[in-house]
Amino acid sequence: MRGLLSILLLLPVLAHAEAPWRLSEVCPAGFRPEQGRCYLQSLYGEYASLQDSGVGGLKTGLPPLREGFTPQQIDLGRLMFFDPLLSGDGTLACSSCHQPSKGFADGRGLSIGINGQLAHRSAPSLWNVGFLKRLFWDARASSLEEQMEGPLYSPIEMGNSPEQLLKSLNESAAYPPLFKQAFGDSAISLDRIYTAITAFESSLVSLNSRYDLYANGVHEVLSKDEIEGMNVFRSFVARCAECHTPPAFTNQQIAILGTPEPDGHAFDSGVQAVTGDASQRGGFKVPTLRNIEFSAPYMHSGRFETLREAVAFYTGGRGHAVPEGEKLNLHWHIWEPNLTDREVDVLVAFLKTLSDESFMPPLPSAVPSGLRPVIDGKSN
Amino acid sequence: MKNPIRLGLLCLGLLCSMPSLWAADIPVKDGESIQDAVNKASPGDVVLIYPGTYKESVYIDKDNITLRGVVEEGKWPVLEGEGKRNDAILYSGNDFTVEWLTITHYKGNAIMGQSGNNFTIRYNKVIDTGVYGIFPQFGKNGLIEYNVLSGIEDAAIYVGMCDNVDVRHNEVFDNVAGIEIENTRHALVENNYAHDNTAGLLVFITPGLPIKTTFDVILRNNFVVNNNTPNFGAPGSIVSKVPQGIGIVVMAADDVIVEGNIVSGNKTAGIVITDLAFITDISSDPESEPNPDRLVFLDNLMFDNGADPVAEVKALMLTQFSRTGPDILATPGSAQEQDNCIINRERYTSFGVKKWSECERKSTADVLSYRIPGGAPSEPVTATNRTKLLYQGICAGCHAYNMRMIGPPTLAVQALYRNDAQGIADYIGEPHKVRPDYPAMPSQGHLSPELRKEVAEYMLKVTK
Numbered sequence: 108m109r110g111l112l113s114i115l116l117l118l119p120v121l122a123h124a125e126a127p128w129r130l131s132e133v134c135p136a137g138f139r140p141e142q143g144r145c146y147l148q149s150l151y152g153e154y155a156s157l158q159d160s161g162v163g164g165l166k167t168g169l170p171p172l173r174e175g176f177t178p179q180q181i182d183l184g185r186l187m188f189f190d191p192l193l194s195g196d197g198t199l200a201c202s203s204c205h206q207p208s209k210g211f212a213d214g215r216g217l218s219i220g221i222n223g224q225l226a227h228r229s230a231p232s233l234w235n236v237g238f239l240k241r242l243f244w245d246a247r248a249s250s251l252e253e254q255m256e257g258p259l260y261s262p263i264e265m266g267n268s269p270e271q272l273l274k275s276l277n278e279s280a281a282y283p284p285l286f287k288q289a290f291g292d293s294a295i296s297l298d299r300i301y302t303a304i305t306a307f308e309s310s311l312v313s314l315n316s317r318y319d320l321y322a323n324g325v326h327e328v329l330s331k332d333e334i335e336g337m338n339v340f341r342s343f344v345a346r347c348a349e350c351h352t353p354p355a356f357t358n359q360q361i362a363i364l365g366t367p368e369p370d371g372h373a374f375d376s377g378v379q380a381v382t383g384d385a386s387q388r389g390g391f392k393v394p395t396l397r398n399i400e401f402s403a404p405y406m407h408s409g410r411f412e413t414l415r416e417a418v419a420f421y422t423g424g425r426g427h428a429v430p431e432g433e434k435l436n437l438h439w440h441i442w443e444p445n446l447t448d449r450e451v452d453v454l455v456a457f458l459k460t461l462s463d464e465s466f467m468p469p470l471p472s473a474v475p476s477g478l479r480p481v482i483d484g485k486s487n
Numbered sequence: 488m489k490n491p492i493r494l495g496l497l498c499l500g501l502l503c504s505m506p507s508l509w510a511a512d513i514p515v516k517d518g519e520s521i522q523d524a525v526n527k528a529s530p531g532d533v534v535l536i537y538p539g540t541y542k543e544s545v546y547i548d549k550d551n552i553t554l555r556g557v558v559e560e561g562k563w564p565v566l567e568g569e570g571k572r573n574d575a576i577l578y579s580g581n582d583f584t585v586e587w588l589t590i591t592h593y594k595g596n597a598i599m600g601q602s603g604n605n606f607t608i609r610y611n612k613v614i615d616t617g618v619y620g621i622f623p624q625f626g627k628n629g630l631i632e633y634n635v636l637s638g639i640e641d642a643a644i645y646v647g648m649c650d651n652v653d654v655r656h657n658e659v660f661d662n663v664a665g666i667e668i669e670n671t672r673h674a675l676v677e678n679n680y681a682h683d684n685t686a687g688l689l690v691f692i693t694p695g696l697p698i699k700t701t702f703d704v705i706l707r708n709n710f711v712v713n714n715n716t717p718n719f720g721a722p723g724s725i726v727s728k729v730p731q732g733i734g735i736v737v738m739a740a741d742d743v744i745v746e747g748n749i750v751s752g753n754k755t756a757g758i759v760i761t762d763l764a765f766i767t768d769i770s771s772d773p774e775s776e777p778n779p780d781r782l783v784f785l786d787n788l789m790f791d792n793g794a795d796p797v798a799e800v801k802a803l804m805l806t807q808f809s810r811t812g813p814d815i816l817a818t819p820g821s822a823q824e825q826d827n828c829i830i831n832r833e834r835y836t837s838f839g840v841k842k843w844s845e846c847e848r849k850s851t852a853d854v855l856s857y858r859i860p861g862g863a864p865s866e867p868v869t870a871t872n873r874t875k876l877l878y879q880g881i882c883a884g885c886h887a888y889n890m891r892m893i894g895p896p897t898l899a900v901q902a903l904y905r906n907d908a909q910g911i912a913d914y915i916g917e918p919h920k921v922r923p924d925y926p927a928m929p930s931q932g933h934l935s936p937e938l939r940k941e942v943a944e945y946m947l948k949v950t951k
Contacts, residue, residue: 133891133892133893134892134893135893136884136885136893136926136929137884137885138884139883139884139887139892140890140892147884148879148880148883148884149880149884150876150877150880150881151880152879152880153876155864156602156625157602157625157626157627157648157649157650157698158650158672158698158700160648160697160698162625162697162698163601163602163625164579164600164601164602164603164625165548165579165601165602166579166581166602167602167625315881317933320877320933320934321548322548323873323876323877323880324873324876325873325877325934325938326548327935328933328934328935334546338544338546338573338574338577339573341577341601342544342573342574342577342595343573343574343595343596343599343617343618343619343622344573344574344594344595344617344618345573348601352697353601358696358697359697360695360696360697360772361695361770361772362695362770363770382773384770384771386769386770386771387770387771390770425722425723436768436769436770437723438695438770439723439724439725439769441723442721442723442724443721445594465929465930466884466929467929469926
């Protein structure tokens, strides 16, 4: 089986052998080079934040970004991200579940992994993921490198193993020279693979939304309703900004909300399953809300189909969706704000001002393995 | 010239600090809208609010704006929330001042800041607003003085996640929490009158917030009297867990100095020093250090505290064969350790302070203020510098002066367009593919035509 697979994989690679791959020599959009490495240039670059926390109000400095990768590393990561060679059976890429046209999520309640298996949670957006210090809904990984070992080797996601991953990349004709361009020699190691994909993920930056223009003094770009929505968002009645704090629209903390699971699904104990701490039962990482309009359905379980439903959750009453018999330490900002329908509407209108995909990376029409790149969930 | 923007902003900052050059008074009369005036205001302007009733929420996302009530023969301007509006005043700008207003009946807060350095909040009367009265958050360098607040179901004055704040000469009563300093450093709480709250003064670390520490806080010369109001905090809120009858609570905060306060008539205890175990039913946060370290308790006048303590305190005191609560209560655990200190301990009734050491520091007279001399840096965005900000923040992420980035070099663009700013403005509103070896440029159509023209003109003038 393995042998057959490598033969299958080899065939298309040979077809590419004549046109050698060149990795990009320029930094991606929004990044300027400094001594060959790429650093973010953004509207927020000159602002400070209290205690360097990266949380605050409109004109507040960002949390630290994973940056300083070379253009070649970022570009190599981009190619691997879309390359199904990275999965155990050559059918899934990262982009199967993190699709550019769906806010780098997949439009599904629960993602589908290898052999059609259902993942346990909903795929989060990857926009601005390089600003996060903890990853996964339950915050169980503390770096992008550590995070990606999850999907790569999970038997229900990409179903690969470290040995096979190294073997298939080494056996492909195109990858070793690309690693040479990115790292100086053609040795392929797990660390280099992780570095390159991390480099690419960190380049998925979205900070030029209409909201960002407003925050930086261009007040006329938001409509009256949108401003009203922003004021509800940061009000101490809705309290959204207390957790989804600008400029990243997450304070990167764990909060217990008591959002519902899809019908028939068991309660997800969230952070408790990672730390064993019962007081954290049902806790999840506060997600960013940037580009949120593209990544429906919402919450860790994908339970809410629309943004309006997700927002309306907060005015359903403290603990209204907590299953009977569950005792959760609900967060103190989860309360009874009694938002009006109009307030929910303008909140949704405001959330849509957080959309900006102007730094969408180029989507590859071919990937080094010669397999068909996975774009928007399909092999093209 | 590593930071051209910062330099530009600095010069403008200098100009802005000479308000006489720029400031205008914008009057608002009864029946008119404060927000309309704020929308018209430029940095340095003062919005003068005349007596009358203003039924609105006001937000200030500009720098260096003052909202000043005009009080005439005892008649005040009143912001009236009618129980249905969210917050009365929401500011994010730097150098913001709000004064001489009466604020009442809002669902959320009376005055709330989200970032915004160098704030001044003074001479306001806040009555029965929903959650907090005055709540600056994420601000550096602020002054809160001469405000009177009552009837608030959480903290009347809540300094949350701030640095360098003075809170003085305020009166807070009939609230759940009088003055709360939370996840904040360098705060001076002085000469306030906190009475008839559930608890008078609170210095906390609350777990689960993005800024984790509270330290370097002085509580000095306050009256903390008769704080025995039954707790009417919202279910689930942190303060709803505070037992009634406490003058001062120090929870998990470090380097707190308590000096010269008059603390009396608080029925559970005069002061409680505790670790995070004080608050139950909240999710634990391994990044919050739970212990109150290095408390310094100098001379304070304490009497008549603990007349009728809550059950937990009663139970503790019974172990000492007493039925009344103490002036000073250090709860079991680290609050009782010797890194805390006290002078003249024999004057007080106490629990748990046996191991406390003698303080070396005897007075805080050397600290006059915790605000930053000259203020915290603030970088006002004005009509003149925002073009530069936009160019540096957006265009320069893809266009360098004389080097290929994702987009072609600015030099090449300048050669192509020469003096045709309008041409650039049109192109960036609706870019089309020009160069086969470059990706497409994303549209900047969300910028108004005027702004596109301004940025275009800027691009043509860039020289490095």
